[in-house]
Amino acid sequence: MANHKQNVYNEKDEQLAKYAKALAHPARIAILRQLALMDTCCFGDINCELPLSQSTVSQHLLELKNAGIIQGCLEPPKVKYCINKENWEDLKIIMKEFFNTEINKK
Amino acid sequence: MANHKQNVYNEKDEQLAKYAKALAHPARIAILRQLALMDTCCFGDINCELPLSQSTVSQHLLELKNAGIIQGCLEPPKVKYCINKENWEDLKIIMKEFFNTEINKK
DNA sequence: ATTGTAATTCGCAAAATTACGAATAATATT
DNA sequence: AATATTATTCGTAATTTTGCGAATTACAAT
Numbered sequence: 001m002a003n004h005k006q007n008v009y010n011e012k013d014e015q016l017a018k019y020a021k022a023l024a025h026p027a028r029i030a031i032l033r034q035l036a037l038m039d040t041c042c043f044g045d046i047n048c049e050l051p052l053s054q055s056t057v058s059q060h061l062l063e064l065k066n067a068g069i070i071q072g073c074l075e076p077p078k079v080k081y082c083i084n085k086e087n088w089e090d091l092k093i094i095m096k097e098f099f100n101t102e103i104n105k106k
Numbered sequence: 107m108a109n110h111k112q113n114v115y116n117e118k119d120e121q122l123a124k125y126a127k128a129l130a131h132p133a134r135i136a137i138l139r140q141l142a143l144m145d146t147c148c149f150g151d152i153n154c155e156l157p158l159s160q161s162t163v164s165q166h167l168l169e170l171k172n173a174g175i176i177q178g179c180l181e182p183p184k185v186k187y188c189i190n191k192e193n194w195e196d197l198k199i200i201m202k203e204f205f206n207t208e209i210n211k212k
Numbered sequence: 213a214t215t216g217t218a219a220t221t222c223g224c225a226a227a228a229t230t231a232c233g234a235a236t237a238a239t240a241t242t
Numbered sequence: 243a244a245t246a247t248t249a250t251t252c253g254t255a256a257t258t259t260t261g262c263g264a265a266t267t268a269c270a271a272t
Contacts, residue, residue: 008157009132009133009135009136009157010132010136013132013135013136013139014132016129016132016135017129017130017131017132017134017135020126020127020129020130020135021126021127021130021131023122023123023126023130024123024126024127024129024130025123025127025229025230026115026116026119026120026122026123027115027230028123029115029119029122029123029126029204030115030116030119033119033204033207036207036208036209037207042248042249043248043249043250044247044248044249047249051114051115052230052231052232053231053232053233054232054233054248054249054250055231055232055233055234055249055250055251055252056230056231056232057249058249058250058251059229059230059231059250059251060230061249061250062250063229072249074238076238076239076240076248077238077239077240077246077247077248077249078247078248078249079248079249079250083209085209088209091205092205095201095205096205098135098139099197099198099201099202101139101142101143102142103142103189103191103194131259131260133260148218148219149218149219149220150217150218150219153219158260158261158262159261159262159263160218160219160220160262160263161219161220161221161222161261161262161263161264162260162261162262163219164219164220164221165220165221165259165260165261166260167220168220169259180268182218182268182269182270183216183217183218183219183268183269183270184217184218184219185218185219185220213272214271214272215270215271215272216269216270216271216272217268217269217270217271218267218268218269218270219266219267219268219269220265220266220267220268221264221265221266221267222263222264222265222266223262223263223264223265224261224262224263225260225261225262226259226260226261227258227259227260227261228257228258228259228260229256229257229258229259230255230256230257230258231254231255231256231257232253232254232255232256233252233253233254234251234252234253235250235251235252235253236249236250236251236252237248237249237250237251238247238248238249238250239246239247239248239249240245240246240247240248241244241245241246241247242243242244242245242246
């Protein structure tokens with residue numbers, strides 16, 4: 001029982017959880033790996049690599065975009081996707097910090 | 107259009123996504139931070155820190171347990187929770203590897 | 213045996229996620 | 243203007259997640 005903290009979560013936890021959520025699907029991980037490796041990558045290239053329909057791939061890309069991890073530049077007639085480097089660094093740092101917290105002895 | 111890879115995702119992507127999913131809620135992040143910091147931590151201690159009901163906290167703990175990130179030892183009348191160090195290391199390594207992939211130039 | 217404390221499980225509801233096909237938009241090319 | 247290519251959006255369905263209160267389990271102490 002006892003008194004629950006009535007307020008919300010701390011902001012860092014919220015941000016980390018939000019990033020983690022964006023990574024919480026194998027298709028999205030695969031997309032990020034592909035973007036990290038390839039010089040240039042349009043929707044079609046990504047779509048080809050995934051066992052999903054166009055529309056579903058588009059949704060996964062949108063989620064990554066909403067989380068700030070990727071961005072899409074229009075390059076008619078294609079859309080060129082790439083990692084948002086600034087936020088990728090942010091994510092990297094937040095993760096690193098989280099996993100570097102010392103775990104108590106025993 | 108184009109040939110989709112008909113098979114499933116690669117195993118590493120699946121595992122990383124699974125771990126990320128476990129981290130994809132601020133309450134679960136908060137739980138992990140608390141466990142990392144405190145020497146000893148029973149259900150009640152965790153429950154007190156979160157703005158959630160007992161049953162919901164129990165569910166979040168179960169998810170972390172199912173992902174292998176934490177474990178609970180019975181210590182009547184309490185249940186002592188702690189991080190599963192072996193799997194924590196595994197998670198850490200998988201994350202590190204993922205975030206260390208070099209991003210293509212420009 | 214009864215009572216109290218600690219935590220989990222059950223049953224349920226609301227919301228979010230995942231996925232698809234069809235329709236649409238946006239732009240290049242003919 | 244008509245057609246083809248590329249990607250997004252819409253509508254919908256199935257599943258999963260999140261959350262709660264009530265009931266239950268498990269064990270200690272009285």
